[in-house]
Amino acid sequence: MTQGSLFTHRAFMRFWIGQMASSFAFQxxxxxLGWQIYNLTDSALSLGFVGLARYLPQLVLTLYAGHVADNHNRLHIMIVTRSLMTLTIAVLAVTSVLGSISPAIIYGCCIALGTARAFEMPATQAMVPNIVSADLLAPALTWTASGREATTIIGPALGGIIYILGAGALYGTSTVCCLISTLILAKLHYRHQAREKRPVTLDSLLGGLRFTWKNPVIFGSISLDMMAVLLGSVTALLPIVARDILETGPWGLGLLRSAPAVGAVAMSVYLAWRPVEHSVGRKMFVAVAVFGVMTIIFGVSETLWLSILALLIMGAADMVSVVIRSTLVQLETPDDMRGRVSAVNSIFISTSNQLGEFESGVLAAWLGAVPAIIVGGVGTLGIVALWAWWFPDLVKRDRLDMRPGPERD
Incomplete structure (x- = not known):
């Protein structure tokens, strides 16, 4: 089966469209959430708490969620979690329309969303290798990532426009998209590989962590991504940058949020045409370094066009890292471990994203938004240098589908 046949693969296409609808709703x-909480509180710290509220449930529950993903039907898990997300966003819509929305309600809904995503992410990541054959895995992961990023372009931009009609209109649209995703996945043809269910034990819960720790390629790649995004992420501070530095409105915030995804989609199209075949380790480190440099440029920018350009390049660099890391994790992991290893990967991702938002909010409240962004970019470059020293096997990795050996050194 060739890469071209990926788009005649009915199960994958249904999965892909369902993922896009969900990502569209989330973006x-x-x-x-960002614009509303900042207008309600006028506090940079509150932006950080939004990220923290989504992160804590994932930190607590994800290892157990990985065990669940390896012992139960992953499609059923996805349908249940998407249903919970739909109901949660509906609460935001109704309370906004009624004028009863408050920071407490927003934080509570963020906790519910974090709980749902704690179970959804390991199941979702572990499903792809069971939907497509091994030779289609890398392009499937590339197009899954690019589809997600494509919705990240449209979602924030359209969300900023819809927000002009009110928060209730935006949340209502998001609710409909999440409901559509749930209904599409409910009709997905997915054959669950039944296996003997393991009891919930400490040994089972920690199995993914042990496997990840013992594999320097997996651990090095996901920890590099986690630390780089943890320090260099500017997502939580975009409402401050848009309103106070660039002096724009919700539409400008939507453009800023969309810009990284535009770069990511452009890069994903290029990678689909010219896949990364050699020196994958070095290319991943270079991509993360570019991410750090662009973060610094974004921090010093005072014009909308330069800020958007920096975010475009950040998104393109991040896509290179995402495709390489995601493919390495799946190819290096046996199927009966994929749920738990994907859970570990999810913890690293949520740590970098949600905890990164909290870290950005705290640092911005302490230093100011611009210094916080610049410090994050410099820290990212330091992480690249340190990880290159700590994980030489990852730097030497030549191809996605094989480990480096002495004969190729």
Whole structure:
């Protein structure tokens, strides 16, 4: 089966469209949450708490969620979690329309969303290798990532426009998109590989952590991504940058949130045409370094066009890292471990994203938004240098589908 046949693969296409609808809902939702909480509180710290509220449930529950993903039907898990997300966003919509929305309600809904995503992410990541054959895995992961990023372009931009009609309109649109995703996945043809269910034990819960720790390629790649995004992420501070530095409105915030995804989609199209075949380790480190440099440029920018350009390049660099890391994790992991290893990967991702938002909010409240962004970019470059020293096997990795050996050194 060739890469071209990927788009005649009915199960994958249904999965892909369902993922896009969910991502579209989530990206619009984030624009509303950030703008609404900042206008309600006028506090940079509150932006950090939004990220923290989504992160804590994932930190606590994800290892157990990985065990669940390896012992139960992953499609059923996805349907249940998407249903919970739909109901949660509906609460935001109704309370906004009624005028009863408050920071406490927003934080509570963020906790519910974090709980749902704690179970959704390991199941989702572990499903792809069971939907497509091994030779289609890398292009499937590339197009899954690019589809997600494509919705990240449209979602924030459209979300910023819809927000002009009110937060209720934005949350209502997001609710409909999440409901559509749930209904599409409910009709997905997915054959669950039944296996003997393991009891919930400490040994089972920690199995993914042990496997990840013992594999320097997996651990090095996901920890590099985690630390780089943890320090260099500017997502939580975009409402401050848009309103106070660039002096724009919700539409400008939508453009800023969309810009990294535009770069990511452009890079994903290029990678689909010219896949990364050699020196994958070095290319991943270079991509993360570019991410750090662009973060610094974004921090010093005072014009909208330069800020958007920096975010475009950040998104393109991040896509290179995402494709390489995601493919390495799946190819290096046996199927009966994929749920738990994907859970570990999810913890690293949520740590970098949600905890990164909290770290950005705290640092911005302490130093100011611009210094916080610049410090994050410099820290990212330091992480690249340190990880290159700590994980030489990852730097030497030549191809996605094989480990480096002495004969190729």
């Amino acid at each position: 619009m939702l984030l624009v509303g």
